Amino acid sequence: MSALVEVKNLKTYFSSGRGTVHAVDDVSFSIEKGKTVGLVGESGCGKSTLGRTIIHLTNSTGGQILYEGEDITHPNRKELRALREKMQIIFQDPFSSLNPRLTIQETIQEPLKLSKRYDKQTIEKETNRLMELVGIEERLRNSYPHELDGGRRQRVGIARALALNPQFVVCDEPVSALDVSIQAQILNLLIELQEEIGLTYLFITHDLSVVRHISDTICVMYLGQMVETAPTEEFFEKQYHPYSKALLSAIPTTDLQKDKKRIILKGEITSAINPQPGCRFASRCIYADERCKQPVKLEELGEGHFVACHRAKEVNGMA
Amino acid sequence: MAKKTNKSSTAGLKPGSLKYVWSKVSHNAGAMGGLVIICAIIILSALIPFISPYDYSAIDMSNMYALPSMQHLFGCDELGRDIMTRVLYGARYTLSIGFFSVLISATGGIILGALSGYFGGLVDTAIMRFLDIFQAFPQILLAIALSAVFGSGLDKCILALGLAGMPNFARMMRANILGIRGAEYIEAAASINCTKVRIILKHIIPNAFSPLIVQIAMSIAAAGLQASSLSFVGLGIQAPEPEWGAMLAAGRNFMRDYPHLVIVPGLFIMATVMSFNLIGDAIRDALDPKLKD
Incomplete structure (x- = not known):
């Protein structure tokens, strides 16, 4: 298996009135x-x-993005057009991601028309194929988004x-705006x-x-940095960070017998504006000490299981 | 996943589309009344040369200050001119000033506002600060100043009122575009290779435009009123042309003894302004998705 998309030391900074926001800071994965990487983290x-930086909806500040081994960090206009056909995005809010003035058919056909590769008949055929x-349902072809429920809009x-x-799709919280029963339908569809x-x-x-x-691998992000990544099964069994x-510990459970200790985080979230070097989680971490002021790197603690924590080994009794 | 069934007359119509707005406005009694009044005024003012046996500027000393009668339905003014003929001729001025000055201010304002809202940054600052200068003056004062510069006459009056009304449209358009620019469907359009021009024309402007329809309807009324004000102070349309404001201005000297000289043009101004406002109100309600039928 080869990597379809690879990201090396990717940085995305935004300048704001109060300084530079390090939204994505030195992330590699x-x-x-054919696999799914689940990217989790708080708002x-x-x-x-x-996700948006990888598909070039937001410009990167530094680092590299590779697609099938090719560097696509700084595409020119033509390359970008080609890339966007291979990389797509599904948005979070199905109520704001569809233009309220276009019918379902028009929305689905727009990318086909813009690609200029298809004649009228093919576009018609493709639309049918996609809708199926x-x-x-075929009858919704000429409906407008406001006439559909969240699941259908999505x-x-x-x-x-x-x-x-496309081969690669960024799913940006595609189900978080939906009802639970519809979440399952959309997840299964994906x-x-x-x-x-x-x-x-x-x-x-x-x-x-x-x-x-849905995921094969899980990546956990905290304030612009990757703090832990592991295969899904492994991750849910054992977390090191x-x-x-x-x-x-914050996942609600239905198992009453299981004695669950909820870990409540204390302290303030460090600001992503001009952050200090060192572990960004340190100010909220119960294990933090002097060492945590030094910059951290991802370190392999198990098969494919990487953690960015100075004290991971001690805390997990591995030292 | 039951689909919401909507049994009203607007079912299946795109909110904000012309058909949808029409089906709602046509159920609004006030707006329909306003529409009838405006249509009646337009038709009558077009037909007045054939209806009326009098010339709007023909002086008839034997009928000075004549009260309403069968010969002169609305009476005659201080020079014995038939008021009905004059007031319906005047509608041509007032309405065309209303329509065309709003055409100028809406077109100019929408383009400036769209540029300002979409590009932001320096373009935004430059355009908006320039319009701030315009808006620092009360609109009517600005129109008076501009027409004092341009001189009098129909075209100049339209231009002055058009320019004075522009900042309002620009501001509204800019605010609408700022709201839409951040929507996910704009990002989605970029991700499927929409060009910037196409994004603006197909995705932003149609969605930003509908709230402006109301502003346009209301502005026609306001511009008509301002045209009357300009003529009233002697800057807009000049005598003997029968603009409503000019008629009011001339008649006010004889208001005590012959009130019909001001009542008739006053009533026409009022009816027109009210009609446009009623229509504007109805369109606003029709365009507000939160107001269900």
Whole structure:
């Protein structure tokens, strides 16, 4: 298996009135073809920015993005057009991701028309195929987004993203705005599509139970940095980073017998504006000490299990 | 996943589309009344040369200050001119000033506001600060100053009022665009290789435009009123042309003894302004998705 998308030391900074926001700071990871990487983290940790930087909706400040081994960090206009056909995005809010003035058909056909590769008949055929693929009823063709419920709207968003047969899709919290029963439908649709077409996903979410259902690998982000990454099974069995532990302890459980200790985080979130070197989680970490003021790097503690924590070994009794 | 069934007359229509707005406005009694009044004034002012046996500027000393009668339905003014003929001729001025000055201010304002909102940064600052200078003056004062510079006459009056009304449209358009620019469907459009021009024309402007329809309807009324004000102070349309404001200004000297000289043009001004406002109100309600039928 080779990596379809690889990111090396990627940085995305925004300048704001009060300084530089380090939204994504030195992040490296790779996604293998046909696999799903789940990117989790709390609001504002830079997970959406990371996804948008990879598909060039946001400009990167530094680092490298590779697609099938090729450097695509700074594409020219023509290359960018080609790239956007291979890399797509599904948005979080199905109520703001569809233009209220375009019918379902118009929305799905827009990318096909813009690619200028298809004649009228093919566009018609492709539209039918896409609508069937994502499960939108034929009768909704000429409806407007406001006449559809959230689940169907999200299906339209998915159809638009898949119109040009991309290989890589960034799913930016595609189910967090939906009802629980519809969440499952959309998740299953995404899984089916992956099996049918062999899509590769970067699945961004703050919902750990969702990510467990769909991902092969989990990456945990905290304030612009990757703090832990591991294969899904491994991750849910054993987390090494104190932040990941706290995150997992926050999942509600239905098992009354299980004695669960909820780890409640204290302290303030460090600001992502001009952050100090060193572990960004230190100010909220119960294990933090002097060493945590030094910069941290991801370190392999198990098979494919990387952690960025100075005290990971001690804390987990591995020293 | 039951689809919401909507049994009203607007079912299946795109909110904000012309058909949708029409189906709602046509159920609003006030707006329909206003529409009828305006249509009636337009038709009558077009047909007045055929209806009326009098010339709007023909002086008839034997009928000075004549009260309303069968020969002169609205009476005659201080020079014995038939008021009905004059007031309906005047509608041509007032309405065309209203329409065309709003055409100028809406077109100019929408373009400036769209540029300002979409590009932001320096472009935004330059355009908006320039318009701030305009807005520092009360609109009517600005119109008076501009027409004092341009001189009098129909075209100059339209230009002065058009320029004075521009900042309002620019500001509204800019605010709408700022709201839409951040929506995810704009990002989605970029991700499927939409060019900037296409994003502005197809995705931003149609969505930013509908709130402006109301502003346009209301502005026509305001511009008509301002045209009357300009003529009233002697800057807009000049005598003997029968602009409503000019008629008011001339008639006010004889208001005590012959009130019909001011009541008739006054009523026409009031009815026109009110009609446009009623229509504007109805369109605003029709465009507000929060107001369900």
